[in-house]
Amino acid sequence: MTRKVLLRYSTQKATEPILASVIKKTEILPNILYAELSTKGGEILLSIDAPDKEVDKTIALFKQKGVEVQEIKRAIELDRDSCFDCGACLSLCPTGALYMTDDKSVELDENKCIYCELCVPSCPVRALKLSKF
């Protein structure tokens, strides 16, 4: 099962190779969906595809190293009752999380979403909703 984890670093921690050391130790290969670093600190959004126990272990490791960890659950939703498959969102989605099926329905694969939010205002009937994390 794929789970998404948001890491929050202080500026101090940002200079340590925390992510690399966790990867080395757990041998789990997380996918970095989004990363940002500023003078106030940094954020990395990881998508981890591993058994639940392993993900829990990884989260514990990050916490041990002084990184704030938050698990992200259902951050974006496509309201199928409202959506009428116009596809305005499709060409704005950088990861293909929003895609068209063979029968021309618009579908959302949340695992691929990086929460760039480009699609949200593009929806003419506001069928895409983002719950803030």
Add this chain to the structure above:
Amino acid sequence: MVVTAEEMVEIVRERGEVEAAKEVDIVTTGTFGAMCSSGAWLNFGHADPPIKMQRIWLNDVEAYTGVAAVDAYIGATQLSETHGFEYGGGHVIEDLVRGKEIKVRAIAYGTDCYPRKELETTVTKDDINQAVLCNPRNAYQSYVAATNSRDETIYTYMGTLLPNYGNVTYSGSGSLSPLHNDPNYETIGIGTRIFLGGAQGYIFWEGTQHAPTKAMGTIMTIGNLKEMDARYIRGVTVEKYGTSLYVGLGIPIPIINERVAKTTGISDGEIKTDLTDYGTPRRDRPILREVTYSELKSGKVEINGNEVLVSPMSSLKRAREIAGVLKKWIEEKRFFLSQPVEGLSTDQVFKPMKQIAGVPFVRDVMTREVVTAKPSDSIASAAKIFAKRNFDHLPIVDAKGRLVGIATSWDIAVAVGTGKKKLSEVLSSKVITAKEDEPVDAVARRLETHKISGVPVINARGELRGILTNQDLSKLLGGRGR
């Protein structure tokens, strides 16, 4: 036999139009796209004491009431005075169809026969007399595909267009497109009964901007809003553009001869449209190339060697559904084809607007004598330039005269303060620019959007041609009075 236009493509491909003409009686079409030129006539009945409405608002969206006392036309793109882009005339129309209660507010100057000056009430579609969807222009035969050459995202009626040809949008159902299936208007005309918003409506005239010689024919349509279904009538917001109305529309095409069999059998691969640059804010926009509907519907289009994602904007799924519903209605004898009483014009030309005043272009107003500097120049020399002359922007060019960056007086002040030595250390290389042949209005909008006071003007090779500043623009304003 009744088939949808998509099924007809297969039949003609397999058996040819001669056989298809013998077998197929009717082909149904469909489209479900944003049709801004839409609206509804409403009649509210008389209040007591009566009012001759001078202005009227429905859920804070103004409707036009410059007709008889209690008639009004609510247009799809009119914005709410309280909710802006989030709610407009299109949404009012959808809410009426859904049977929702609409807040009505009207004012009047009062007459002897209509003394009332103010009115507030609520209505649903059942409370009012007529609610007639009456659309001046629907169902474009074909329409261009859009992309954007600019280095910034733009928000258009064709949707959000990403910078540097970052995506493509188009609107139209291709082989299912109603008018495209009968491009010579052999069966479609005034009086043709159609599927409109889930009810049965009619074509009552050629549409505004009808341009048959350019394969951009349009139709005016009318139908009873009270009978419509919100599945096929949706109010929408187009990001940073405005509101509109998605209209579901389908036309049945009787296969009266082999020619019509052939045109209804045209596939997406044979339907072409122009891929157009909406980054140029002019009436005639540059065309990159022709694309087919099968390319567009595949979801990816190639531009300059790159694969670019495509947004359809109109719903192919619902267009297909509409053609299917129409087919079913005809098969179940719930819908009868009508013979047009008059044909649509086949030679009408869509004229541009007559303008009595010329529009100024960047080349007319820009300052041509521009002091420039090289990246290797010192901050001190740049500071001297600013001290000697009264301006705020110093374009920085390379040996060939190509713009590489810009420095403002502020940048130089900061550079002096922080002990920087060369211009190359402080110049901003992401420069907002303008072209000589752009209308001044487009550049003024750019200055406003980016909150800047001037832009360098460059040609296609990136060479500096001049500079356009707020000062140049205000001179223009002074000139207009003369």
